[in-house]
Amino acid sequence: MGMTITEKILAAHAGREHVEPGELINCKVDIVLGNDITAPVAIREFEKIGVPDVFDKEKVVLIPDHFTPNKDIKSAEQAKLMRDFAKKHGLTNYFEVGRMGIEHCLLPEQGIVLPGDVVIGADSHTCTYGALGAFSTGVGSTDMAAGMASGEVWFKVPESIKFVFNGEQLNEWVSGKDLILYAIGDIGVDGALYEAMEFTGPAIRSLSMDGRFTMANMAIEAGGKNGIIAPDEVTMEYIKSRAKRPYKLYTSDDDAKYERVIEYDVADIEPQVAFPHLPENTKPISEVGTVEIDQSIIGSCTNGRIEDLRIAAKVLQGHKVHPDVRLVIFPGTQEIYKQAMKEGLIELFIDAGGAVSTPTCGPCLGGHMGILAKGERSISTTNRNFVGRMGHPESEIYLSNPAVAAASAILGRIAGPKEVE
Amino acid sequence: MEFQGRTWKFGADVDTDAIIPARYLNTSDPGELAKHCMEDADPEFPNKVRPGDIIIAGKNFGCGSSREHAPICLKAAGVSCVIAKSFARIFYRNSFNIGLPILESPQAVDGIDEGDEVKVDVNNGVIYNLTKGTSFKSTAIPPFMQELIDAGGLINFVRRRLKG
Numbered sequence: 001m002g003m004t005i006t007e008k009i010l011a012a013h014a015g016r017e018h019v020e021p022g023e024l025i026n027c028k029v030d031i032v033l034g035n036d037i038t039a040p041v042a043i044r045e046f047e048k049i050g051v052p053d054v055f056d057k058e059k060v061v062l063i064p065d066h067f068t069p070n071k072d073i074k075s076a077e078q079a080k081l082m083r084d085f086a087k088k089h090g091l092t093n094y095f096e097v098g099r100m101g102i103e104h105c106l107l108p109e110q111g112i113v114l115p116g117d118v119v120i121g122a123d124s125h126t127c128t129y130g131a132l133g134a135f136s137t138g139v140g141s142t143d144m145a146a147g148m149a150s151g152e153v154w155f156k157v158p159e160s161i162k163f164v165f166n167g168e169q170l171n172e173w174v175s176g177k178d179l180i181l182y183a184i185g186d187i188g189v190d191g192a193l194y195e196a197m198e199f200t201g202p203a204i205r206s207l208s209m210d211g212r213f214t215m216a217n218m219a220i221e222a223g224g225k226n227g228i229i230a231p232d233e234v235t236m237e238y239i240k241s242r243a244k245r246p247y248k249l250y251t252s253d254d255d256a257k258y259e260r261v262i263e264y265d266v267a268d269i270e271p272q273v274a275f276p277h278l279p280e281n282t283k284p285i286s287e288v289g290t291v292e293i294d295q296s297i298i299g300s301c302t303n304g305r306i307e308d309l310r311i312a313a314k315v316l317q318g319h320k321v322h323p324d325v326r327l328v329i330f331p332g333t334q335e336i337y338k339q340a341m342k343e344g345l346i347e348l349f350i351d352a353g354g355a356v357s358t359p360t361c362g363p364c365l366g367g368h369m370g371i372l373a374k375g376e377r378s379i380s381t382t383n384r385n386f387v388g389r390m391g392h393p394e395s396e397i398y399l400s401n402p403a404v405a406a407a408s409a410i411l412g413r414i415a416g417p418k419e420v421e
Numbered sequence: 422m423e424f425q426g427r428t429w430k431f432g433a434d435v436d437t438d439a440i441i442p443a444r445y446l447n448t449s450d451p452g453e454l455a456k457h458c459m460e461d462a463d464p465e466f467p468n469k470v471r472p473g474d475i476i477i478a479g480k481n482f483g484c485g486s487s488r489e490h491a492p493i494c495l496k497a498a499g500v501s502c503v504i505a506k507s508f509a510r511i512f513y514r515n516s517f518n519i520g521l522p523i524l525e526s527p528q529a530v531d532g533i534d535e536g537d538e539v540k541v542d543v544n545n546g547v548i549y550n551l552t553k554g555t556s557f558k559s560t561a562i563p564p565f566m567q568e569l570i571d572a573g574g575l576i577n578f579v580r581r582r583l584k585g
């Protein structure tokens with residue numbers, strides 16, 4: 001019996017020829033990740049284990065990105081705890097404010113995660129790196145602590161669901177975000193609970209790397225353990241200049257076993273909007289109706305990459321942000337920020353009346369830099385629209401792609417980019 | 422392991438932002454976190470909950486972020502156990518790793534009303550509704566997870582392994 005890409009990577013890291021869904025296995029990990037919220041808890045647990053050092057100082061990655069640049073004294077203390085730990089253990093992959101980015105944009109960009117890896121991160125959107133053909137999943141701080149000490153982690157081998165996106169050509173203004181929102185709208189927020197979501201099909205093959213990251217990023221929003229896309233020429237082109245160590249390419253066997261196979265035709269998919277308060281509450285943009293907004297957020301680990309900023313800029317070009325709307329833009333990393341400057345995108349955003357922030361998670365988790373008041377509404381390119389996620393429990397979040405978020409900022413209500421053309 | 426307590430009932434898809442809103446995560450102090458436990462789902466919960474109380478919830482409890490602060494704050498608030506129709510996977514892992522007992526049983530969730538007095542036998546996976554005089558079986562906990570519980574959580578488990 002053949003294996004899926006997920007099973008193959010897990011088997012290889014467990015020192016096994018073969019694994020079956022449902023088996024509990026112990027795997028070697030290539031990268032262990034933490035941030036300024038989760039690492040402090042992990043560090044305390046790590047100290048309890050009583051080993052002098054982390055298992056490998058190049059493989060433990062710490063990034064202050066959630067409440068940084070420090071939003072208050074408490075978050076400054078947490079960031080300091082993490083910084084001190086990174087120094088004490090001589091971690092090579094600690095990225096300080098000014099040289100950092102949102103973790104899930106930064107790690108692929110810096111070539112820290114590569115195809116065939118097993119990656120755990122104390123952050124649920126660690127599933128992002130599955131876009132490179134890695135097995136990558138979010139865990140808690142205690143798992144992170146155990147991983148930092150031992151270089152190993154326990155897993156239950158997940159069953160896999162295969163999502164086939166048929167059709168070559170995406171509809172105008174449709175991106176990876178819309179494909180994943182469409183799938184989540186179809187299967188629901190627990191539709192892939194404990195399972196691997198494998199994305200394939202001609203539409204995925206022709207999707208850019210940035211679009212693939214966006215898709216794998218939101219696997220967790222369907223309850224998935226990981227999202228994964230087999231590596232191809234697009235992947236190789238992306239990692240070519242970034243990889244500094246060996247990596248391995250895996251693909252699923254033709255006779256691999258899937259719990260389900262779900263097929264979509266991308267011709268049926270228009271830009272999607274997820275209504276409050278769950279990512280599964282999706283509607284095509286044509287059915288949204290009149291929803292006035294107070295804020296538009298473009299960025300995050302879901303849609304803060306250069307392609308996302310280019311799309312937003314294309315829509316905003318020659319327009320002004322609606323007088324009643326705050327548009328806030330968050331490039332994912334310093335590299336992306338610089339590239340956007342070179343291309344004149346930052347100037348365009350500011351001229352349009354938008355605020356551009358240094359990379360941070362900021363408003364995505366209701367941390368800082370764009371919190372909603374009671375009764376306010378935001379369109380956002382982020383990944384979660386839970387109650388209170390971006391501020392007051394009585395505020396509302398609508399999720400969309402960057403083109404819709406930009407068009408909505410111009411019109412003051414949720415709208416597709418075709419309305420501003 | 423046995424627990425007995427009053428129950429509080431919640432719906433489906435209770436997410437980690439409802440269990441502990443991200444705006445409070447600038448600290449990881451369990452006592453501080455407990456003050457805001459479940460407040461976006463029920464603002465009165467932190468005042469009402471008493472040590473030993475049990476949470477009953479629908480499917481996909483704990484969906485959303487990987488924050489261990491979620492099971493930590495439930496534990497710190499005194500919640501002895503969570504019974505749900507199903508759990509989101511990171512929450513499930515985290516709960517075992519930190520030693521918060523959780524059980525999956527759709528029948529129990531449907532057969533328990535808020536305020537019922539419930540007794541839970543974790544090792545045998547049996548849930549007794551003492552108010553109604555009924556009992557339910559929960560999904561069995563895999564042996565490896567049982568080992569984690571017996572070791573007192575993942576940290577002890579790993580410490581033993583690394584020293585052994």
Ligand code: SF4
Binds near residue numbers: 302360361364
């Ligand atoms: S941008 Fe948002 S979803 Fe992504 S890591 Fe930061 S807080 Fe999490």
